[in-house]
Amino acid sequence: MYSIFLAVFASAGFITLQIFRSQASYILILKFYTIFEYAVIAYFLMSVLKNQLIITLLKYSIVAFTLISVYFYFVSDLHKLNKYPSVIEFLLFIVFIIYFFYEKMKTVIIYPLYQSTTFWICVAFFLYFTGNFFFFLFSNPASTPEFKKQMILIYSFVTITKNFILSLSLLPNEPIEISDDELRIPTDINLDEFTVTNSKKL
Amino acid sequence: MFFLQVSASSDVSKLMFIGSVGMITLAVGIIVFVIMHQRKVIRYHIQMKKLEAEKQQIYLNASIRFQEEERQRIAADLHDDAGPLLATARLYLNENLVNQDKPQQLQSIFSAKQILDDAILLIRNISHSLMPPTLKNFGLESATTDLFQKISGSGTINASARFHDYRERLKVEQELLVFRVIQELVNNIIKHSNSAFIHLTQNATTNNLYIRLHHDGKGIVQSEFDKLNHTSSGLGLKNIASRIKVLNGRILFEIDSSQTYYKVTLEIPKESII
Structure with missing residues (x-):
């Protein structure tokens, strides 16, 4: 699902930037x-x-983030990508x-994570x-070329690492978790109804 | 080198570089910590499983020991009680009987008959202690109610039992094991808890049978039960645990939320492995 999502947006970004040469549309796609x-995610x-x-x-x-993003879409310049939604995200x-x-540390005890x-x-x-957090925090369109x-180097390194780990993540065979051996008495059965006639504690 | 050149030209660039590297290091650190910690937990879990296996071995030994003790008790009962009785009866019915006069013969036969009756009663008692006839003929509900009535009849403790849903009887072997567990629990309550009442409640779901014992004396909770099970003493509790294990059931010792009563709950699968 994530791969399809990335493919759709990457294609859309490429088409708007390289074919239509529209910076505003590209920024809009990035906001979406x-x-x-x-x-x-x-x-x-x-x-x-x-x-x-x-x-x-x-x-x-999800709802709150969408509203925040829409708000920043209206308050910021159409030709500039506002960094705050990304930083919040x-x-x-x-x-x-x-x-x-x-x-996971608390619950998975049967197989290694x-x-x-x-x-x-x-x-x-x-x-x-984590790797891109500072990149987005300090991203400024008016920065020097260096x-x-x-920024591009850091972003590329982190994104490639992410995609590499994502592709490798499909390799492990996740074992099925076995439930614990605790006695769970059904709440709908009557086991406590009795009359006490001579309890020492009454 | 490229980063160092850039970092010298700009404070923000330096901050971003250090921040990014710091964040990645921190992230890697967290991931490594999670993996290492979880491996430690798994090792601990394996250790616990090993201990559990050892515990099972203790249960098995306890069960074998209990069986041996039971056999010795039966052997002693037969040897010390039934043996002398039958030997005495044999003495009355020896070859001199035919030489005795009529009244003496009748007296000897009457005495031998009385001794044989006693021997029959004794053997019946031994047999009943092995398999209570009420349990065999009428099931767990009747045997338990009978047991509780007898306890209550002694006047020292108020005992009652209520079966809510026991339309479907367990297998005889299962019933005997459950009954033995109840007997052992009741025995422990009478011996150690100094309680004024014991109440047993039974109920069932589609797959499981539940039995709960309440008492108002000094009881134990699950952690104490587990602890006592690990110690070398406490054969009774080990017998309970091994029987529950054979039944593929579970047991829970707890104190009531009102802190007034102790509860022991048994969960027995209807489709047991035995």
Whole structure:
């Protein structure tokens, strides 16, 4: 799903920039890309996390993030990419992925985490978001060419690493988790109904 | 080198470079920590599994020991009680009986008959202790109710049992194991808890049978049960655990949320492995 999403946006970006030579359309596509990227990764995290509260938070954060992005779309220049939605997105995902690691550390005890596909997907995104965080935070269209070159280098290195780990993540065969041996008594059966006639504690 | 040249020309560039490298290092650090920590947890889990296997071995040994003790008890009962009784009866019915006069003959036969009756009763008692007839003929519900009535009848403790849903009987072997577990639990409660009442409740779901014992004396919780199971003493608790294991069931010792009663809950699968 993520690959299809990337392919669609990369093609759209290429067409607008190289064929139509429209910078404004390209920026618009990038703005949409940020919103969809957030939604896709949030949806993925929703499917791998177990805590219902975090899942609900992620669900509502998609709506909130879309609204923030739309707001920044209207307040910022049409020809410039506003960095704040991306910075917010990166910060949120860094936090959510750290929570994912915490949850996995707590619950998966049957097999090593590096055998898990979802773990490596999260590792890839985690490296991508942490590595590019400062890039987006300090990104400035009016930067010097050297600075831009450095930005592109960092961004490319991190993105290639992400895509490399993402492609490798499909290799491990994730074992099925076995449930624990705890006794869970059904709540709908009556086991506590009795009359006490001579308890010492009454 | 390129980064160093750029970093010298701009503070922001330097900050971005250091920040990015720092963030990547931190991310890698977190990932390595997660993997290492989880490996440690897995090692601990494997260690626990090993301990669990050792515990199973202790259960098995306890079960074998219990079986041996039971055999010795039966042998002792037969040797010390039934043996002398039958020997005495044989003495009354010896070859001199035909030489005795009529009243003496009748007296000897009557005495021998009484001794044989006692021997029959003794053997019946031994047999009943091996397999209670109520349990065999009428099932777990009747045997348990009977047991609780007998306990209550002694007047020292108020005991009652209520079966909510026992329309479908377990297999006889399962019932015997469950009954033995109940007996052992009740025995422990009477011996150690100093409680004034014991109440047993039974209920069932489609797949499992549930039995819960409540008492108001001094009880134990699951952690204490697990701890006692690991110690060399406490054969009774090991027997309970091994029987539950054979039944493929589970047991839970807990205290009521009101902190007034202790509860012991048994979960027995209806389709057991035995």
